[in-house]
Amino acid sequence: MVFGIVMMAAMVPTMIGVNEATKGTRDHEDQRRKNARAQRSHLLVQCPSYEGELQQRMAVHNAQVYLGADGKLSLFNGGFYPHPDFPPDNTAGFVTISGETPPTLRWLYVDSETHEVRWGGRQESQGHVCGPFDWTKDEARVTLQGWEGWLAVRLPRDEMYAKELGMEDTKGLWRLYFDQNDDGADLPPSAEVLEVTLNRTMAES
Numbered sequence: 074m075v076f077g078i079v080m081m082a083a084m085v086p087t088m089i090g091v092n093e094a095t096k097g098t099r100d101h102e103d104q105r106r107k108n109a110r111a112q113r114s115h116l117l118v119q120c121p122s123y124e125g126e127l128q129q130r131m132a133v134h135n136a137q138v139y140l141g142a143d144g145k146l147s148l149f150n151g152g153f154y155p156h157p158d159f160p161p162d163n164t165a166g167f168v169t170i171s172g173e174t175p176p177t178l179r180w181l182y183v184d185s186e187t188h189e190v191r192w193g194g195r196q197e198s199q200g201h202v203c204g205p206f207d208w209t210k211d212e213a214r215v216t217l218q219g220w221e222g223w224l225a226v227r228l229p230r231d232e233m234y235a236k237e238l239g240m241e242d243t244k245g246l247w248r249l250y251f252d253q254n255d256d257g258a259d260l261p262p263s264a265e266v267l268e269v270t271l272n273r274t275m276a277e278s
Contacts, residue, residue: 110153114273147172165205183251188258190249215271222252227265
C-alpha cells in the first residue's frame with residue numbers, strides 16, 4: 074500500500090522519527106511473515122455447511138491431507154518454498170516432506186490436464202501448475218493463483234483404492250483437486266464434489 078507524503082519544514086525531525094519507527098515496525102513484520110511462511114504445516118480441510126450432503130461433509134470436514142504412494146499414506150508436512158519458475162526471493166512454491174525412504178522434499182502441483190493436486194520431483198511437476206501458492210489475508214488458508222478453488226473429489230474407483238490401503242471406512246477417501254478455471258474442473262458426472270478450504274496447522278518441529 075502506498076501512502077501520501079506530506080512535507081513541512083517545521084515537522085522534518087518528527088517525520089524522520091516516525092519514518093524510522095515505521096521502518097522498524099515494517100522490517101519486524103516482514104521478518105515475522107518470512108518466518109511464518111517458512112514454518113512447516115499440515116493441511117486441514119474445512120467444508121462449508123451448505124456443501125453436499127451431511128454424510129459427505131462429515132467425511133471431509135476437519136480431514137487432514139495425506140500423500141499417497143505405493144499403497145501407503147503419509148501426512149502432508151511442508152509449506153511455502155522458493156520455486157525456480159517465479160522471480161528471485163519468491164516463496165510461491167509449495168513443498169512437502171514425502172513418506173519415501175529416505176524422506177525427500179517434493180513439490181505440490183496441479184495436473185494441467187486432470188486438475189488433480191499431485192506431488193513429485195522437479196521433473197514430474199514440469200509443465201503443470203506449480204504456483205503461485207500463497208495464503209489468505211489472515212495467513213490461515215492456502216490459495217493458488219490468487220484464490221481458493223479447492224475441491225474434495227470422490228471417484229467411483231476410490232472405494233477400491235481405500236480397501237487396498239486397509240481403510241475401515243472405504244467412503245472416507247477423497248482426492249484433492251483445484252478448480253483452476255472455476256468451471257467444475259471438467260470432472261465426470263459420477264464424481265462426488267465438495268468445495269473446501271485448506272487451513273494451515275503448524276507441524277511439530
